[in-house]
Amino acid sequence: MLWKEVFNKTDFNKVYKFGITRDPIKRFESAYNYLKYKRKSIDIRMKINIYIKKTVARCNNPYKLNSHFEKQYESYFYNDKLIVDELFRIEEKEQICKMYQKLNIKDDEIKKNVTSHKEIIDKKAIKILKKIYFNDFKYLHY
Numbered sequence: 001m002l003w004k005e006v007f008n009k010t011d012f013n014k015v016y017k018f019g020i021t022r023d024p025i026k027r028f029e030s031a032y033n034y035l036k037y038k039r040k041s042i043d044i045r046m047k048i049n050i051y052i053k054k055t056v057a058r059c060n061n062p063y064k065l066n067s068h069f070e071k072q073y074e075s076y077f078y079n080d081k082l083i084v085d086e087l088f089r090i091e092e093k094e095q096i097c098k099m100y101q102k103l104n105i106k107d108d109e110i111k112k113n114v115t116s117h118k119e120i121i122d123k124k125a126i127k128i129l130k131k132i133y134f135n136d137f138k139y140l141h142y
Contacts, residue, residue, distance in 0.1 A: 018086045
């Protein structure tokens with residue numbers, strides 16, 4: 001209910017809107033490892049490449065498997081039109097510094113999340129992910 005009040009009172013044409021993107025393969029890999037090793041929704045015995053080939057490949061919308069697998073394109077585009085003012089790539093330090101400056105944020109105010117990837121995606125699984133996340137690669141230029 002609170003969100004409705006905020007949305008109804010906000011002129012989004014006057015609000016600076018931005019997004020942070022990440023390479024879709026690395027993003028998937030990170031989400032998978034997080035979900036698996038935090039024992040959220042993936043069996044600890046399930047290997048990443050098997051999961052992609054047997055589960056993800058059958059699902060045209062990975063969001064249905066878990067919200068961590070959401071396509072980035074759908075958050076930032078509507079009818080192939082960018083709906084935010086600016087996108088920043090998390091992998092490019094210069095872009096993140098630019099975002100910090102625009103938002104008047106000091107680097108030391110940000111909590112950094114570092115993950116270690118215990119499993120790496122093979123070429124066949126990457127091919128599946130590239131098909132599923134096609135618009136992420138196309139519109140976000142990865």
